[in-house]
Amino acid sequence: MKKRAPLVVANWKLNGGTDLICTSVASVLNKSFKAEVGIAPPYVYISDMVNFLRNSNILVGSQNVSKFASGAFTGETSAQMLKEVGCTFCLIGHSERRQMFLENDASCHTKIERALVNGLMPILCVGENDQQYELGLTQDILYRQLHQALPNLELQGKRLCIAYEPVWAIGTGKAASAEQVQEVHQYIYQELCAILGEEAAEGVQILYGGSVKKDNAAELLAMPNVDGLLVGGASLDPEHFAQICTIANDVAP
Template identity: 40%
Template sequence: MAMRPYIVGNWKMNGTRAMLSEARAIDRGAERLVKVEVALAPPFTLIHATRKEAALIGVGAQDCHAAEGGAHTGDISAAMIKDAGAGFTIVGHSERRANHGEKDADVRAKAEAVLAAGMAVIVCVGETEDQRDAGKAESVVARQLRGSLPQGDNAGEKVTVAYEPVWAIGTGRTPTVEEVGAMHRSIRAVLKDLYGEETGGKVRILYGGSVKPENAVELLGADEVNGALVGGASLTAESFLGIVVAAAESLES
């Protein structure tokens, strides 16, 4: 049986209370598309408000600190995020890795903190253009997975992996369907090795990187693609729901 598609919107550093109308519209649209699991990750400032305004979709955070609390000015712990109403947290996004120098060990520590707080986690991986051109894409992503994914009993049961080729994020460029499928099959093999055949076979693998309504059907039809992590196209209900509709249609093809 095919996995239920998971479409997650990452609002990044966008959004004020005026954008709650988009969240409400996405929530209403998701009510008609129950075969797809839909979620939004707004900025920290909107997590609580989005949870109150959007009752049907998942609401999560874009990052967290690995520590439970303490002298970390400006940071947010997983427990605080959960208290605000979040049910999941994204960790390891390429923009965090590049802009904040996060290493695989940092990402794993955050992922384990998210699980310890009782939330699900989306762990992001992806190669740069130079790494792909050098023929190292799959080995780079495999190394990131092994270094970033949480360990421990039942860790894989609340994990989603998001594959985002760095060179495709926000650029309008996308890999071919064949390239996406090859990478997702490679990721699946690593997941089964890390978490076992059964659990590793059930972890959803999302594709991210310039996903929009116009290319969603094709990308979601690639081998081992179980959903999408959507950036800019998630900022309006119209474009985001177009991707959700594409996910629903992928179940029928």
């Protein structure tokens, strides 16, 4: 794969408020990053974040998107709506959405299509849980997730990302080793070539997410098939997240 400027995305999950927005913006606003940096706050803060960052290169995205375009779906937010308020990207199929809200690969496929049609960059999250990992089923799980969520997509002129997030390493402090991550990312790239074709697969960035911190960011980003990071808990500390972004600069071509 071609090495490109890394993409570092903060996923705030169900955290944050105006104080975190202000301190996070202050920590990144006046810095010049060669790496791409994105922040996904809770829905209700997206407009505020877009407004604060309007004169910067920082991307703002959502943690989810509806599989519906419009209609009587109380509590849903469509891709068109997210685009109109200034979102650039959206997370799809995060492990917490899969576990707690029973999202499946078919709905992920629909959401990816909705995002692409409306000019959003989908970041599809994939990964195995602890039991699947212990049974050696990592590749089987990824194969199913990728092959059911990604077929028949129209990617011409559009961006797509994959975030590998081993569930056993999310919020546990047990990050996968850089070598493990590289092996899995190489497999993901191999399957992307099979599903999308080699040319399209070259344009897909593969991020790693799972207890990412400033202490392991450099080692992870040094791996040939790691194109960026999806940062959870560490992104709630603005200075910590800014340090991860600075580390990403050091490996940017």
